[in-house]
Structure formats: C-alpha cells, structure tokens
Amino acid sequence: MANHKSAIKKIRSDERKRLRNRYQHKTARTHIKKLLTTKDKEEAQLLLKVVHGMIDKLTKKNIIHKNNAARKKSRLAKYVNKLVATA
Incomplete structure (x- = not known):
C-alpha cells in the first residue's frame, strides 16, 4: 500500500x-x-468513418499501438470496399 500522499x-x-x-x-x-x-x-x-475516428482517438491516447490501429483500419476498409452496393 502506498504511504505518501502523492x-x-x-x-x-x-x-x-x-x-x-x-x-x-x-x-x-x-x-x-x-x-x-x-x-x-x-x-x-x-460507420467506417465513426470507427476510424474512434481508433485514431485510442491510438492518440496510447490505449492501442499505432501499428495495431493501422492494421484494424486497413482491414475494415477492405471489408467495406468488398461489400456490394444495394441499389
């Protein structure tokens, strides 16, 4: 247990x-x-725009590593680009 006030x-x-x-x-x-x-x-x-912002915020605050963030953003962008547009 800590003893000092600080x-x-x-x-x-x-x-x-x-x-x-x-x-x-x-x-x-x-x-x-x-x-x-x-x-x-x-x-x-x-949703991708929102998620990218959240991931960037986590990276800026050192909650996740920058390479981890880059990997997540890249994979999510690939997923969204593969989706077929429903017309």
Whole structure:
C-alpha cells in the first residue's frame, strides 16, 4: 500500500484513467463488431468513418499501438470496399 500522499492520489487517478480507457476501448470494439455485421455498403461507409475516428482517438491516447490501429483500419476498409452496393 502506498504511504505518501502523492502516491495515494496517483493510485486514485490511475484507476479513473483505467476505467475511462477500458470504456473507450470496449465502445470501439462494439462499433467494429457492428460494422462487420453490416451488409449495406452505404451504412458501412458511414460507420467506417465513426470507427476510424474512434481508433485514431485510442491510438492518440496510447490505449492501442499505432501499428495495431493501422492494421484494424486497413482491414475494415477492405471489408467495406468488398461489400456490394444495394441499389
């Protein structure tokens, strides 16, 4: 257990940050799953913009690695481009 006042404060702030990061990461994963289950190309393209923003935000805050983010974005873009447009 921490003895110094600053260490105790650090533990409290780390816990808040951990929960926030966990929430943002889980939300992004949920949106990715939603995108992967979408069969409509127009809807998928709109969702892709949202998901790209979420992934970029996670990368900026060092929640995920930049190469991991690039791989996810690339694979999602490939998936959306393969979808057939429903007219």
